[in-house]
Amino acid sequence: MEEKTRYSDAELEEFKAIILSKLAKAQxxxxxxxxxxxxxxxxxxxxxxxxxxxxxxATTLNKEEAGRLAQRQMKFIQHxxxxxxxxxxxxxxxxxxxxxxxxxERLRAVPHATLSIEAKSK
Numbered sequence: 480m481e482e483k484t485r486y487s488d489a490e491l492e493e494f495k496a497i498i499l500s501k502l503a504k505a506q507x508x509x510x511x512x513x514x515x516x517x518x519x520x521x522x523x524x525x526x527x528x529x530x531x532x533x534x535x536x537a538t539t540l541n542k543e544e545a546g547r548l549a550q551r552q553m554k555f556i557q558h559x560x561x562x563x564x565x566x567x568x569x570x571x572x573x574x575x576x577x578x579x580x581x582x583x584e585r586l587r588a589v590p591h592a593t594l595s596i597e598a599k600s601k
Contacts, residue, residue, distance in 0.1 A: 483580055486572045490583070495566050498590045502559045505552055512549035516542050558591035574598050 486494070565571040572581050576598035585592055 485569055491566050491571055494571060494586055494590060498559050498562050501590060505556050509549060509552040509556060512545050512552060515545040562591040
């Protein structure tokens with residue numbers, strides 16, 4: 480039996496549905512993080528000066544963490560969008576190192592994967 484060189488259109492549609500679902504969720508989470516960064520949080524006008532300094536420091540740390548998470552989420556979104564382009568080009572699921580098909584199980588778990596486990600281990 481000849482080894483498959485690409486996934487069928489039906490298989491690509493299955494992966495596309497998985498990616499679109501993850502993309503919608505990731506975009507919603509990204510928007511939540513952006514709102515957390517933009518939102519100044521609780522007002523500290525009525526607290527004692529000592530607590531005001533502590534709360535402002537905590538707020539800054541929370542915003543920095545939300546910023547890092549938002550950056551990471553945006554990178555994930557970009558990877559998912561790139562995977563959709565590969566589906567349209569019918570190159571999705573092909574390992575960029577070995578040229579072989581990435582197993583379906585891996586793509587279901589990590590739909591934006593571009594390397595097979597064997598290539599990633601090297």
